Amino acid sequence: MKLQNIIETEYETVxxxxxxxxxxxxxxxxxxLLTLYQKEWDKDQKIPANYTREDLTLYNQFSDxxxxxxxxxxxxxxxxxSILLHQFEGSSILEKAGSMLTALIAVHQKETNCEDxxxxxxxxxxxxxxxxxxxxxxxxxxxxxxxxxYAGPFGEGxxxxxxxxxxxxGGSMKNGYVEVFGNAENMIGYHLYSGKIIIHKNVNSVGNxxxxxxxxxxxxxxxxxxxEMEGGRIDIExxxxxxxxxxxxxxxxxxxxxxxxx
Numbered sequence: 001m002k003l004q005n006i007i008e009t010e011y012e013t014v015x016x017x018x019x020x021x022x023x024x025x026x027x028x029x030x031x032x033l034l035t036l037y038q039k040e041w042d043k044d045q046k047i048p049a050n051y052t053r054e055d056l057t058l059y060n061q062f063s064d065x066x067x068x069x070x071x072x073x074x075x076x077x078x079x080x081x082s083i084l085l086h087q088f089e090g091s092s093i094l095e096k097a098g099s100m101l102t103a104l105i106a107v108h109q110k111e112t113n114c115e116d117x118x119x120x121x122x123x124x125x126x127x128x129x130x131x132x133x134x135x136x137x138x139x140x141x142x143x144x145x146x147x148x149x150y151a152g153p154f155g156e157g158x159x160x161x162x163x164x165x166x167x168x169x170g171g172s173m174k175n176g177y178v179e180v181f182g183n184a185e186n187m188i189g190y191h192l193y194s195g196k197i198i199i200h201k202n203v204n205s206v207g208n209x210x211x212x213x214x215x216x217x218x219x220x221x222x223x224x225x226x227x228e229m230e231g232g233r234i235d236i237e238x239x240x241x242x243x244x245x246x247x248x249x250x251x252x253x254x255x256x257x258x259x260x261x262x
Contacts, residue, residue: 003022003076003079003080003083004076006018006022006079006083006121007076007079007119013123013124014083014121014123014124015124016124019083019084019086019124022080022083022084029071029072029073029077030073030077030080030081030084032069032071033066033071033073033077033081033104034081034084034087036065036066036069036071037062037096037097037100038093039065040061040062040065040100041093041096043061056134056135058096058099058131059099059102059103059106059131059134059135061099062096062099062100062102062103062104063103063106063107066103066104066107067107073104073108074108075105075108075114075116075118075119078101078104078105078108078118078119078120079118079119079120079121081100081101081104082101082119082120082121082122083121083124085097085125085129086124086125089125089126089127094127094129095130096131097129098129098130098131098132098134098147098148098150098151099131099134101120101129101132102131102132102133102134102135102137103135105118105133105137105139105141106135106137106139109137109138109139110137114139115140116140117140117141117142118139118140118141118142119141119142119144120132120141120142120143120144120145121143121144121145122143122144122145122146122147122163123144123145123146123162123163124145125145125146127148128146128147128148128149128166129147129148130147130148130149130150130151130166131148131149131150131151132147132148132151132159133151133152133153133157133159134150134151134152134153134154135153135154135155135157136153136154136155137153137155137157138153138155138156138157139153139157139158140157140158140160141153141157141158141159141160142159142160142162143159143160143161143162143163144162144163145162145163146161146163146164146165146182147161147163147164147165147166147169148165148166149166149167149168149185150166150167150168150169150171151165151166151168151169151170151178152169152170152171152173152176152178152197153173153176153178154172154173154174154176155174155175155176156174156175156176157176157177158176158177158178158179159176159177159178159179160178160179160181161178161179161180161181161182162181162182163181163182164180164182164183164184164201165180165182165183165184165185166184166185167184167185167186167187167188167204168186168187168188168190169184169188169189169197170188170189170190170192170195170197171187171189171190171191171192172190172191172192172193173189173192173193173194173195173197173213174193174194174195175194175195176195176196177195177196177197178195178196178197178198179197179198179200180197180198180199180200180201181200181201182200182201183199183201183202183203183219184199184201184202184203184204184206185203185204186204186205186223187205187206187208188203188204188205188206188207188215189206189207189208189210189213189215189232189234190208190209190210191208191209191210191211192207192210192211192212192213192215192232193211193212193213194211194212194213194232195213195214196213196214196215196216197213197214197215197216198215198216198218199215199216199217199218199219200218200219201218201219202217202219202220202221202222202238203217203219203220203221203222204221204222204223205221205223205224205225205227206221206225206226206234207225207226207227207229207232207234207245207251208226208227208228208229209227209228209229209230210226210229210230210231210232210234211230211231211232212231212232213232213233214232214233214234214235215232215233215234215235216234216235216237217234217235217236217237217238218237218238219237219238220236220238220239220240221236221238221239221240221241222241223241223242224240224241224242224243224244225240225242225243225244225245225251226243226244226245226246226249226251226260227244227245228244228246229244229245229246229249229251229260230246230249231249232250233250233251233252234249234250234251234252235252236251236252236253236254237254238254240253243258243260243261244261245258245260245261246260246261247259247260247261248260
């Protein structure tokens with residue numbers, strides 16, 4: 001199956017044979033980008049233990065390296081790059097792939113003024129990729145598969161995840177849009193300032209220290225809602241184990257406002 005066929009196929013898992021075929025016909029620039037990624041990863045192999053979503057060090061490192069390399073690539077090449085990441089599974093090299101993908105998208109968008117949606121494919125990977133869309137870019141990104149932790153834009157971009165996602169989704173986001181068609185884990189919308197997050201299935205915890213914006217959970221919340229919440233609105237359409245939001249906050253369960261704690 002050629003890359004364009006893979007891109008146009010909704011919700012289909014990429015097979016091993018398709019990966020091998022793609023690797024055999026992939027543009028040389030994709031191989032160059034994979035080599036560049038590994039080279040940059042080798043400079044500082046471990047992500048610092050205190051690394052947070054607000055830290056753009058990795059993104060800036062990869063962004064600078066891409067610009068200096070002057071490798072010319074298309075948005076389809078970025079999709080191919082995401083597919084070929086399978087070769088790093090089982091090693092720590094995959095840990096920084098989300099920052100590299102995000103940098104590839106941001107640099108390409110800025111240089112080409114591309115307004116099209118960028119596609120990242122992860123549904124063939126066993127491991128989840130962290131830090132996807134971890135930038136101030138206003139790019140529109142779709143992930144066909146699952147995401148790891150710390151996903152979502154800081155600025156006015158959008159992120160659509162067709163699978164599940166990890167923790168800290170949409171943290172500190174301003175004016176962005178995030179939609180997850182699967183489940184989400186912990187601290188969803190942590191420190192959210194503005195923008196919108198929609199989770200179609202279940203969430204563990206949501207709205208921690210939320211400042212503004214709107215979060216909609218169409219499924220259940222298995223742990224808590226609104227801990228230390230300061231503003232914004234949360235709508236839970238399913239059940240919730242524990243409401244922890246302060247009094248006066250806009251939290252609704254099945255259309256009815258839930259009074260907060262003092």
